[in-house]
Amino acid sequence: MTWTWLIGAVLFLVLAPIAGGLIAGIDRRITARMQGRVGPPLLQPFYDVGKLFEKESVVVTTAQNFYVLAYLIFIALSGALFFAGGDLLLIIFAFTLAHVFLVLGAYAAHSPYSHIGAERELIQLMAYEPMIILAAVGLYMVTNSFYVAEIAVSTIPAILYLPGVFLGFVTILTIKLRKSPFDISTSHHAHQEIVKGITTEFSGSTLAQVEIAHWYENIFLLGFVYLFFAWNPVIGIVAVAVTYLAEIFIDNATARVRWQAALKSGWLAAVLGIVNLAILAYILAYMMTGGA
Amino acid sequence: MIAAVLLFPVISSTLIEPYVLAIYGVTALMAQANVAIMLLMMTLLLVLPISFLLFRRSAKHLPAYMGGRPATPDLHFAGSLGLTREAQTRNYYLTEYFGEAKLFLPGAVICTVLILVSWALAGVAL
Numbered sequence: 001m002t003w004t005w006l007i008g009a010v011l012f013l014v015l016a017p018i019a020g021g022l023i024a025g026i027d028r029r030i031t032a033r034m035q036g037r038v039g040p041p042l043l044q045p046f047y048d049v050g051k052l053f054e055k056e057s058v059v060v061t062t063a064q065n066f067y068v069l070a071y072l073i074f075i076a077l078s079g080a081l082f083f084a085g086g087d088l089l090l091i092i093f094a095f096t097l098a099h100v101f102l103v104l105g106a107y108a109a110h111s112p113y114s115h116i117g118a119e120r121e122l123i124q125l126m127a128y129e130p131m132i133i134l135a136a137v138g139l140y141m142v143t144n145s146f147y148v149a150e151i152a153v154s155t156i157p158a159i160l161y162l163p164g165v166f167l168g169f170v171t172i173l174t175i176k177l178r179k180s181p182f183d184i185s186t187s188h189h190a191h192q193e194i195v196k197g198i199t200t201e202f203s204g205s206t207l208a209q210v211e212i213a214h215w216y217e218n219i220f221l222l223g224f225v226y227l228f229f230a231w232n233p234v235i236g237i238v239a240v241a242v243t244y245l246a247e248i249f250i251d252n253a254t255a256r257v258r259w260q261a262a263l264k265s266g267w268l269a270a271v272l273g274i275v276n277l278a279i280l281a282y283i284l285a286y287m288m289t290g291g292a
Numbered sequence: 293m294i295a296a297v298l299l300f301p302v303i304s305s306t307l308i309e310p311y312v313l314a315i316y317g318v319t320a321l322m323a324q325a326n327v328a329i330m331l332l333m334m335t336l337l338l339v340l341p342i343s344f345l346l347f348r349r350s351a352k353h354l355p356a357y358m359g360g361r362p363a364t365p366d367l368h369f370a371g372s373l374g375l376t377r378e379a380q381t382r383n384y385y386l387t388e389y390f391g392e393a394k395l396f397l398p399g400a401v402i403c404t405v406l407i408l409v410s411w412a413l414a415g416v417a418l
Contacts, residue, residue, distance in 0.1 A: 059351040062344065070340050077333065087326050094333060111356030112367070112379040119384055200357055263389070 005084040005149065012083035012219070013076060020215025021045045023222075027248055034252045045211070052208035060109045060201050067105030068206045072213040074098035079220035085149025088136040095132075095220070099125055102198065102210070109201035117198030120185040123259050127182075127266025128172035134273035138165040139227055141280055152230045159228045159239075161283075164276025166228050168269035170243060175266060176221055178214070179251035182262045192256050298334070301327050 024045040032039025041047075059065060078094035081087075099121065106118035140146050142161045143154040151158075159166055175182040180189070186197030199210055222240050229236035257265075296303065358369050358379070368376040388394070 057351045058354050060354060060356050062351060062353075065351065066341065066343055069343055070337075073336065073340070074333075077336070081329065086329065087323065090326050090329060097333075109356060110367070111358075112381060113357055115381050123384070195357065260388070 005086075009080040009084035012080050016076075016079060016216050016219040017212050020212075020217075020219050021049070023218060023244070024215060027244075030245070030248050031252055034249070045215075049208045049211050052203075052211070053205050055204035057205060058203050059206075060111060063108045064105045064201060065206050067101045067108055068202060068209050070101040071098050071105065072209045072216075074101060075213040075216045075220075079216045079223075082148055082220050082223055085147060085152065088139065088146045088148060088151075089133075091148070092132055092136060095217075096125065096129065098213070102213075106198045106201070111201045113195040113200040114198060117185050117196070117200060120259055121198050123263055124175050124182070124185055124266075127263045128175045130270035131168045131172045131266060131273055134270055134277065135162075135165055135169045135224070138162045138273065138277055138280070141277065141284065148227065151227050155231050157229075157231045161280055162228060162276060164279075165273045168273040168276075169225070169228075170246070171269035172266055173221060173225070173243070174247060174250060175262065177218060177247055177251075179247055181250075181254040181257040182265065183251075183256055184259050184262050187256070298331075301331075 022042070025040075025042040028044060029039040029042060057065075074094055075098040078091050078098060081091045081094060103118045103121050103125075106114040106121065136146060139151050139158060139162070142156055142158045143151045145151055145154075174180075178186060178188060180187070180192070183189075183192060184197075186199050187193060199207060202210055222244065225240050225243050226236045229239040356367065358367070367379045369379055371377050385391070
């Protein structure tokens with residue numbers, strides 16, 4: 001019986017908020033440089049969250065805190081399952097469930113602004129969900145396993161078989177990282193909206209939990225990107241860094257689109273993924289019959 | 293109902309799998325670890341509401357944010373000159389994507405084709 005999976009899960013639960021916060025800090029520095037500013041200190045995200053925890057607990061309804069806590073716990077759980085090498089489909093299920101809790105939290109607040117944020121979050125969910133499942137299916141077709149532990153040690157260069165799936169995944173990654181042009185439900189940037197979308201009614205430690213959940217989520221998503229390049233760890237880490245830099249660049253070079261465009265982009269990404277998978281299925285069948 | 297949810301592994305192994313095995317000869321089982329994880333998640337869902345007790349004491353209640361101006365308790369925006377405006381929200385029906393007008397023709401075509409194919413296959417089988 002191996003217990004290595006437990007080590008992965010525990011390391012994720014402990015280290016992901018630290019790594020996620022650092023990435024957020026680096027993100028803010030690079031973003032600032034792209035906009036011709038100096039930017040905040042590297043540890044600013046930690047200062048922000050630390051300050052939020054000291055604020056008074058203010059709510060519209062008591063239930064909203066429960067939903068946000070459930071959101072944080074299920075995001076952490078899905079990430080922990082991922083780094084424990086678990087089943088991708090189950091991980092995606094837990095990941096989606098987590099976002100349903102966030103949406104319920106925003107609805108529970110009975111506020112027009114957070115309602116609009118919650119509706120937009122649901123539209124985002126509809127936009128990215130097909131593609132994230134297709135990404136799991138694509139990795140399965142290449143490596144014959146839904147288990148992260150087996151995909152991660154596979155020696156097959158998945159990216160060469162799944163360029164379309166990867167492109168589609170990067171598109172929905174923009175939605176998931178809450179970056180422009182698809183930051184329709186809430187944004188990191190003050191210039192995008194006057195009111196904070198889905199997080200309008202969350203404050204103090206509850207808002208801090210949303211932020212920490214986002215750090216967990218980002219590490220999980222970057223781990224997902226890594227799976228496409230897992231056959232070579234060096235290339236994998238470089239690819240993750242390049243992907244994130246590209247996301248920051250896109251974030252700063254585009255303005256927010258309407259939700260219709262975000263939905264269509266998400267589904268276009270899924271169509272790209274399906275085309276890729278269809279071609280892949282054809283090639284795999286060809287190889288199987290010994291045609292090559 | 294709740295028992296059915298909690299006992300799904302038992303129901304699956306005693307009722308569904310023998311049936312599927314009898315009909316198709318093979319069954320696809322969920323991995324035991326995954327069943328365990330799902331039960332764990334469900335337990336978590338049942339335990340989490342206890343956290344309500346945690347929040348009830350401390351939190352201070354305020355009315356919802358209504359654009360920086362004081363709102364009436366029944367969610368009206370406070371406008372200028374003493375006016376109040378009702379806040380209205382409507383559902384997104386996404387008729388542009390899932391509307392009847394969009395879905396009817398493809399749906400009818402696919403259903404017709406499927407019915408014809410099933411007839412044709414039934415004819416072949418006879």
